[in-house]
Amino acid sequence: MMTPDPQTAPAPLLAVEGLSASYGGAWVLRDVSLVMQEGEFLSVIGANTAGKSTLLKAISGLMPKVEGRITFRGTDLTATPSHRIPSLGIAHVPEGRHVFPDMTVEENLIAGAFARGTDAAIGDTLAHVFDLFPRLKERRRQLAGTLSGGEQQMVAVGRGMMLDPKLLILDEPSLGLAPMVVEEMHDRFHEIHESGVSVLLVEQNVSLALESAERAYVMSSGEIEFEGVAKDLANDDRIRKAYLGI
Ligand SMILES: Nc1ncnc2c1ncn2[C@@H]1O[C@H](COP(=O)(O)OP(=O)(O)O)[C@@H](O)[C@H]1O
Numbered sequence: 001m002m003t004p005d006p007q008t009a010p011a012p013l014l015a016v017e018g019l020s021a022s023y024g025g026a027w028v029l030r031d032v033s034l035v036m037q038e039g040e041f042l043s044v045i046g047a048n049t050a051g052k053s054t055l056l057k058a059i060s061g062l063m064p065k066v067e068g069r070i071t072f073r074g075t076d077l078t079a080t081p082s083h084r085i086p087s088l089g090i091a092h093v094p095e096g097r098h099v100f101p102d103m104t105v106e107e108n109l110i111a112g113a114f115a116r117g118t119d120a121a122i123g124d125t126l127a128h129v130f131d132l133f134p135r136l137k138e139r140r141r142q143l144a145g146t147l148s149g150g151e152q153q154m155v156a157v158g159r160g161m162m163l164d165p166k167l168l169i170l171d172e173p174s175l176g177l178a179p180m181v182v183e184e185m186h187d188r189f190h191e192i193h194e195s196g197v198s199v200l201l202v203e204q205n206v207s208l209a210l211e212s213a214e215r216a217y218v219m220s221s222g223e224i225e226f227e228g229v230a231k232d233l234a235n236d237d238r239i240r241k242a243y244l245g246i
């Protein structure tokens with residue numbers, strides 16, 4: 001097998017190496033390593049409390065204590081203040097949506113562009129987000145708190161897209177949504193990916209996560225258990241028994 005020449009091989013988009021993280025007490029992530037290439041659609045799956053959200057938070061600089069290395073296009077994220085991370089092109093859509101309920105849909109979206117500075121083409125990006133989610137255009141003047149769960153998730157994803165990100169991080173975007181809405185959301189994630197944005201998805205719905213992604217990592221008790229091509233994992237007996245109930 002040929003080893004890629006480190007001089008010419010493209011640097012990965014994101015590289016997590018030997019990452020441990022804690023909220024102040026015990027380590028909840030231990031020695032996690034993960035690599036993501038430019039343009040990839042990657043999923044992280046695993047049982048509840050496996051550490052998936054913690055991993056995403058560590059990437060976004062939101063964990064109080066980390067050891068190890070996280071680099072994004074060569075920039076060391078563990079040495080970057082968390083408020084600078086969005087301006088590198090990383091949009092994190094957190095679990096639970098967290099829209100501003102008393103602001104309109106449009107105000108919520110514009111708030112997502114905060115890290116781009118004042119001269120960015122925010123109007124063009126807003127038009128792009130409205131193309132992606134026409135429902136949000138119809139409801140642009142409505143208070144976000146009055147929207148359905150699915151619509152609020154669209155606001156949360158749209159707000160991330162307002163950053164014009166290189167990497168879109170999605171934490172449990174289909175939690176609590178009706179199956180039809182979940183499918184529609186995933187169609188939008190594909191559209192976003194097709195447009196050139198790399199996507200890192202954490203998803204409770206394992207079959208959907210493996211259908212959507214090109215590759216996936218499986219986490220268990222704060223560690224990476226295994227990783228592979230998503231299609232292969234979907235046919236792997238260990239995954240089928242533990243996560244798909246078949
Ligand atoms: N804010 C917090 N403070 C302390 N412990 C936390 C906090 N959030 C999560 N944890 C713990 O970290 C572990 C991993 O949680 P989490 O990353 O949320 O898992 P997942 O997203 O896979 O369900 C769990 O044991 C959880 O109890």
Ligand SMILES: [Mg+2]
Pocket residue numbers: 052053054095171172
């Ligand atoms: Mg979680």
